[in-house]
Amino acid sequence: MTNKAIGVTKLRAKYSGEKQLIFNDLTLSIPHGQKLLLLGPSGCGKSTLLQIISGIIPGAVQIPLLAEQITKPESWGFVFQDPDTQFCMSYVDEELAFVLENQQIPQEQMKQLIEEALEHVQLHLPKLHTPIAELSQGMKQRLALAAVLLLKPDVVFLDEPSALLDPEGKQYIWETIRSTLAQHTVIVVEHHIDGILDWFDRVVVLNRQGDIIADGHPSHVFVEQKSFLMQEGIWYPNIWEEYFSYQSDSPSLAFRAEATAELQAQPNTSGSQPLLELQNFKIKRGAYSLDVPYAAAQQGDWIAIRGKNGAGKSTLLFALARLLASNGSYRIQGEDVGEDIPPSMSYVFQNPELQFITDRIIDEVTHSLIVKYDKERTEKEQSEHWIKRLFAPKQRKSRIDLQQLTLEASAALEQLQLSVPPDRHPYELSIGQKRRLSVLTALVENRSILLLDEPTFGQDARSTFIMLEWLQQLQASGVTIMMITHDEQIMRRFATQIWHIEHGTLTTCSPAQALYSKEADDEQLTQLVHT
Amino acid sequence: MNSLLNWFTPNKQTWLHRCNPSLKFVALFAIMLFVFFSRAIGLYVGYIICLSIVLWSSSGFPARKVALLHIPILISSLSSGITLTLFGRGNDIIWQWWIIKISHESIHSGMMIGTKSLLIGIISLLLLLTSPPVKLLYSFMQQLRLPAKYAYAFLAGLRLVPYMIEEVQLRRRALRIRRVQADRGFAKIYQMIKLYSIPLIAQAIRRAHRIGIAMEAKQFQQKRTYYYITSFSAYDGIFVCIVLICTAVALIVPELPV
Amino acid sequence: MKKLSLVDIVVIIVIGIVFGVIMKFWDDLYSVVKPLLPTLRQLIYGMWFMVGPFAALLIRKPGAALLASVAGASLSALVGNGFEVLMYGLIQGLGAELVFLAFRYRKFSIAVAGLAGIMSCVGGFLLDLSYGYAELETWALIVKYGLRVISAFIFTGIFAYYIVLALEKTKVTSLIRPIDYSEIDNLKQ
Numbered sequence A: 001m002t003n004k005a006i007g008v009t010k011l012r013a014k015y016s017g018e019k020q021l022i023f024n025d026l027t028l029s030i031p032h033g034q035k036l037l038l039l040g041p042s043g044c045g046k047s048t049l050l051q052i053i054s055g056i057i058p059g060a061v062q063i064p065l066l067a068e069q070i071t072k073p074e075s076w077g078f079v080f081q082d083p084d085t086q087f088c089m090s091y092v093d094e095e096l097a098f099v100l101e102n103q104q105i106p107q108e109q110m111k112q113l114i115e116e117a118l119e120h121v122q123l124h125l126p127k128l129h130t131p132i133a134e135l136s137q138g139m140k141q142r143l144a145l146a147a148v149l150l151l152k153p154d155v156v157f158l159d160e161p162s163a164l165l166d167p168e169g170k171q172y173i174w175e176t177i178r179s180t181l182a183q184h185t186v187i188v189v190e191h192h193i194d195g196i197l198d199w200f201d202r203v204v205v206l207n208r209q210g211d212i213i214a215d216g217h218p219s220h221v222f223v224e225q226k227s228f229l230m231q232e233g234i235w236y237p238n239i240w241e242e243y244f245s246y247q248s249d250s251p252s253l254a255f256r257a258e259a260t261a262e263l264q265a266q267p268n269t270s271g272s273q274p275l276l277e278l279q280n281f282k283i284k285r286g287a288y289s290l291d292v293p294y295a296a297a298q299q300g301d302w303i304a305i306r307g308k309n310g311a312g313k314s315t316l317l318f319a320l321a322r323l324l325a326s327n328g329s330y331r332i333q334g335e336d337v338g339e340d341i342p343p344s345m346s347y348v349f350q351n352p353e354l355q356f357i358t359d360r361i362i363d364e365v366t367h368s369l370i371v372k373y374d375k376e377r378t379e380k381e382q383s384e385h386w387i388k389r390l391f392a393p394k395q396r397k398s399r400i401d402l403q404q405l406t407l408e409a410s411a412a413l414e415q416l417q418l419s420v421p422p423d424r425h426p427y428e429l430s431i432g433q434k435r436r437l438s439v440l441t442a443l444v445e446n447r448s449i450l451l452l453d454e455p456t457f458g459q460d461a462r463s464t465f466i467m468l469e470w471l472q473q474l475q476a477s478g479v480t481i482m483m484i485t486h487d488e489q490i491m492r493r494f495a496t497q498i499w500h501i502e503h504g505t506l507t508t509c510s511p512a513q514a515l516y517s518k519e520a521d522d523e524q525l526t527q528l529v530h531t
Numbered sequence B: 001m002n003s004l005l006n007w008f009t010p011n012k013q014t015w016l017h018r019c020n021p022s023l024k025f026v027a028l029f030a031i032m033l034f035v036f037f038s039r040a041i042g043l044y045v046g047y048i049i050c051l052s053i054v055l056w057s058s059s060g061f062p063a064r065k066v067a068l069l070h071i072p073i074l075i076s077s078l079s080s081g082i083t084l085t086l087f088g089r090g091n092d093i094i095w096q097w098w099i100i101k102i103s104h105e106s107i108h109s110g111m112m113i114g115t116k117s118l119l120i121g122i123i124s125l126l127l128l129l130t131s132p133p134v135k136l137l138y139s140f141m142q143q144l145r146l147p148a149k150y151a152y153a154f155l156a157g158l159r160l161v162p163y164m165i166e167e168v169q170l171r172r173r174a175l176r177i178r179r180v181q182a183d184r185g186f187a188k189i190y191q192m193i194k195l196y197s198i199p200l201i202a203q204a205i206r207r208a209h210r211i212g213i214a215m216e217a218k219q220f221q222q223k224r225t226y227y228y229i230t231s232f233s234a235y236d237g238i239f240v241c242i243v244l245i246c247t248a249v250a251l252i253v254p255e256l257p258v
Numbered sequence C: 001m002k003k004l005s006l007v008d009i010v011v012i013i014v015i016g017i018v019f020g021v022i023m024k025f026w027d028d029l030y031s032v033v034k035p036l037l038p039t040l041r042q043l044i045y046g047m048w049f050m051v052g053p054f055a056a057l058l059i060r061k062p063g064a065a066l067l068a069s070v071a072g073a074s075l076s077a078l079v080g081n082g083f084e085v086l087m088y089g090l091i092q093g094l095g096a097e098l099v100f101l102a103f104r105y106r107k108f109s110i111a112v113a114g115l116a117g118i119m120s121c122v123g124g125f126l127l128d129l130s131y132g133y134a135e136l137e138t139w140a141l142i143v144k145y146g147l148r149v150i151s152a153f154i155f156t157g158i159f160a161y162y163i164v165l166a167l168e169k170t171k172v173t174s175l176i177r178p179i180d181y182s183e184i185d186n187l188k189q
Helices: A046-054 A092-102 A107-120 A137-150 A167-180 A218-224 A226-231 A239-249 A251-265 A313-320 A361-383 A386-391 A402-415 A431-443 A461-476 A488-493 A511-529 B002-007 B021-036 B041-058 B063-087 B104-128 B133-143 B148-177 B186-217 B234-255 C006-033 C038-049 C051-059 C064-081 C084-102 C110-131 C138-169 C182-186
Strands: A006-014 A021-030 A035-039 A069-071 A076-079 A155-159 A185-189 A202-206 A212-216 A276-285 A288-297 A302-307 A327-332 A345-348 A449-453 A480-484 A497-502 A505-509 B093-097 B100-103
Touching: A006 A046, A021 A046, A035 A046, A046 A076, A046 A155, A046 A185, A076 A137, A076 B186, A092 A107, A092 A137, A107 A137, A137 A167, A202 A218, A212 A218, A218 A226, A239 A488, A276 A313, A288 A313, A288 A497, A302 A313, A302 A488, A313 A449, A313 A480, A313 A497, A345 A431, A361 A402, A361 A431, A402 A431, A431 A449, A431 A461, A449 A461, A461 A480, A488 A511, A497 A511, A505 A511, B021 B041, B021 B104, B021 B133, B021 B234, B021 C084, B041 B063, B041 B104, B041 B234, B063 B100, B063 B104, B100 B104, B104 C064, B133 B148, B148 B186, B148 C006, B148 C064, B186 C006, B186 C138, C006 C038, C006 C051, C006 C064, C038 C051, C038 C084, C038 C110, C038 C138, C051 C064, C051 C084, C051 C110, C051 C138, C064 C084, C084 C110, C110 C138
Parallel strands: A035 A185, A035 A202, A076 A155, A155 A185, A288 A505, A302 A480, A302 A497, A345 A449, A449 A480
Antiparallel strands: A006 A021, A006 A069, A202 A212, A276 A288, A276 A327, A497 A505, B093 B100
């Protein structure tokens, strides 16, 4: 173990095949024992910097790279963002053993070391030979940390360790980090800095070009750079409160907030028929079943669906979209829903790539526009008298003017601030942009019910707020929103109804009722933040 | 996915399970090579009887499951056999109609292929049912000196299979949601292949890339100790004896005057 | 010519496994169709040859075709397609690899990929001869392997090539292709 500082001097790097430099003569030195937080907009190269300092680049990954000096740590560990792709083995003990095997620890000692490592990160499992697939995402990240600790590192790199975790997972991973890494040099890239700033000695902020624009103690940097951080979408403390105070300053948005509050205060006004109604609705999927005694959505409702991972939220949405079979009564506008996907429904999956079907962004939008026009045409045809239909000239796929469609698609992209070259492949977008594109393709179809599966998950603040504003506008124009989310702020501030899935049953309540018991925990969280 | 893996978990550990996986692999592969390049139906039948006795007695699975697993093998053998019987080369014709030409030779060819396929299927079952993949690969590394990078890369790949299968399902649903209509004919096959393969392969590449980096970050190296130590035991001796006995029976019995 | 790194190997083996899974389903489809319409069966047989050339087109490093083919065959064997696929995977992968080697791993066109597929087919044919699958009437032999060769070319030359092309557009391939060392010089100004 040495006390040497690590870092880079005059680093230049770029991605293979691209002209733009990621870093231009960047110099950063990290003394032994420091806890460093690296902030910056998405795509500015923070993860790449971590990989360069640790030696992953050029050890495992090659990119064009040039520097006056790179001082790598002698022993280090790395925790990656995605809990599912950090492990190569299928069982907890095998994965930890993998690390020990690499270090040539004798087999007799392995079991005990594994037990100790798990104890160290507070991962209590009934047996060592547990499949990793049975762990929650938060537990997987803790397992990753356990594996890192087995390497006995001097320096630990963490690349957005909590980005893909739910709020509970985030809390636990940071507790574990604080308790286990007190003596190490730690370099962290994060976007959600609510509640963790106090632990760090130093914050470095990068701008979009990869230059350091701030470097110092958290309290200083945070105050100085707040507007920049806000602009670039970092989740800083109190961001929600500030966003809403900004909202209330704007009259149209304030109106929206008031209307939401009204809807939240009084549930379903008696007499008016609900838009969507479930009664004794049951879904069976293998060993798993979901029971909905009664649930109803009004037009213009914003329904937040919550529950633990695996509770069945996605299953519910699949069944509503008729992608899964169900029993019981399911009515939209008073009529029973059949086996086909209801024409009034559109669905946005959690992984936006799964919904892309073309090679160009503009084509994704035009496809949905064509679907919309087809739907309108069939509806129009069906509403005409049957005799008229019988004698109407046979119309094959109408040759809708492609040029006009493209114009309409471009306009839609612009209106929703997705300003990207329309010829690019959808996969080239950032995660936030992909999400928005996928929601856009659903919007453009002009259907009255929108189902969304965790649309704000893993995104920076800016993308999230843009998305939420879109959804609010939609709601104002009469669309009913049904959204799976675990974000409490969204539930509290935007939802008009909460559907809660637990132990195979769905119960409904209003946001005020739902979060009542959580008020106390929120108080505690805000305390942490203001330290 | 878990339920699928559970179905393939043996009820009990028999002596076959306790044998060294590499030994089983090498021995059974050797038998398979021998059979593959040979042309004696008598040999096959002899092996089939002997190895079936071993399989049904010592697989560690209930007879019902073993029987179920034989079904695809039987289907495959039958169809190969029938194809060769109907269209096989031969001059001593028994029955002919249009392009179908059944002759003594073609019946012989058909029977040979059928029994050969059946035998190879039984050999495969014998190995698969008694060797879980992880132990098998650890044994390859320790006994057969398989470089560790291939073994762990394969294990990592196996890990990803449940994710891939789930994504195929999700992709099918997403395509329905997007109301994708396919054109007819050959273009449809190509379009469908593209629509499924692009997201799934792209995702597979990304995941594989990340896992590879994570493995490197865990200081992966060839020189290592092993968590699961595989070695030889008395059971391996028994296994070798039984293999030799089966081979002897299969070679000698068909030659006996009957 | 670069050696395969650990990351490369993981990617190649995973691709092999993906195709192994696909081949499992393809096989189920296949065995039902087999005795009824032998011609149709041969036309879709090309899928079996696709792994090797696809991996080579994707990664463009020596050894990709062979490794992917063996990995795919291993998975096939694991899920119960029978032991002998290992041999077929090895020989077919070798056939494809030799073609790319012959072009010094510099040409990755439709023709080269298609040729690699055809060589895989030839390798498979040699194995079939020993097995006994080829004991057919001459006309049947020509139909069977003729169609198979055509199918091989379609799947490896055309489908594999265009799918890799489509993947390149997604920029996923930039993760795995070898970098151009002249780019480092560009950094020096």
